[in-house]
Amino acid sequence: MPRILINECKQEISSFNPFLGRYHDFAISVGRELLDAHRGVGSEAGGALAVFRQHPEVEVVPGFSARAITSGGTVADADFAKIAEGFLAAVRQHKDVDAIYFSLHGAMAAQTEHDVEGYLLQETRKIVGERTPIVTSLDLHGILTDRIILHSNAVVLYHTYPHVDFFETGERSARLLLRILKGEVNPVTVRVAIPALVRGNELRTATGKWGACVRRAIAVENGPKGLSGGMFIGNPFTDVPDLCSNVLLVTDDDRELAEREAVAIANEFWAMRRHLHQPLTPLDEGIRIASQAKGYTVLVDAADATSSGASGDSSAILAEMLRQGYSRTVLMPFVDPPAVEAAFTAGVGAHISVPLGGALDPRFAPIEMDCTVRLLFDGKFRNESHGSIWDGGPSTLLECRNYMFTVTTKAVSLYDRSLFYAMGQNPETFDTVVVKSPHCQPHMFEQPAACYLNVDAPGATSANLKSLGHTRCRRPIFPLDENTTFEPVAKVFRRGR
8 A cells, every 4th residue: 555645834924024934824734634734625735635635545645834924024044944843753664655746835935045846845855765756736826946846746836826726736646646656657847947027917827928828737737748837936035036927837757848848838928028027006096096986996905915925914904095085984904912912901992092004014004993893703714715714813993984994914815805894894885995906806806896906015025026126036037137138948857766
């Protein structure tokens, strides 16, 4: 009976968020706890487990999982060391397994280890040796490195953005791992790195221009010699040396096919790169437009997107609304531990004066607001995207005149409506909702909106990439350097049978 180890380590960081990530920002599960955490959940590990259950000859060995509550700042070295020790301890304990599936992200970084996923894979190889098959799944916003590819027999990545194929990515990973384990295929991997950072609506795989590149890669994966294929557009906010976009194709011993198609996809992507950036409305102009809009209005504050690594405590939009005397009703999220503490001390129905914003990121100034405490709860809720439990810590709903604030102690992802619903708020009953995510599924906010604006606010995850201040990624790179040129080079990786 072949034994397959499952380990997980998932976090996406923004190097421009000054608030360091800590061990307590991760949900940790070990052994059977890992299975329980993914039972009935549409995650990558959940998808892999569903495939393995179809094969009674396979014994699943649950190892170690560290799942970030949401994206955040660079992980402190000491805290990453603790995560790495747990991850690798599970590998040591089960080093005699026949194969390994790792569910990773790709855009996690610690203070001094900028390629966390590559490090974990490298150290795993030292423990299990070169012959144990390893398949690694990654987010398409991951930063692909040679070290990740060198120590994986194959890499599998998401095909959709906004992401709706978590489960399917795990299924694809598990099926490929089983084929490698049985000796049915001999993967050869080709990577073409592209010096470009992109961020915008045209990256939506179903409707945007970039979708053509992804579909071409999927066609290779689904072809007679294909094993895995896709594109990494990286995470522009994770400022590390290998930050760039990448084409990745894995074929069954067909180097020529992988090279030819990877170069063609890379050239197609480079030709469209200028169209893959989000037009932004100046903040003051955006508030003026919203104040005059008829119907439900959405203000997208992607610069403070917690799912991209921002702190979630930007007061920029609130400050401009107050400056302009904005009178329409507003639903707005904040991460603000002191405000939550004040609400819990006062109790439901109490009137409190609290500063909102700037609790974590010092670039934002706190704004004193006279609020009524409408709700207190523990911050735990099931998200609508894939059904797992999210935990914002003790949380409160604060009302101040035409403003309603959902305030959490810890950041949670805001790429769906889960937090608003958890606090009993339907976004469409407000004139205006502030969405701190670059993209959500269209039916959640964009389709119902009469007015939908991407505003140019400051923050750690701004689509105005030149404003961020990259110092580590290799230069030149578009659009930070307008003189960037590109000549595709296909890099080939192959492991022995």
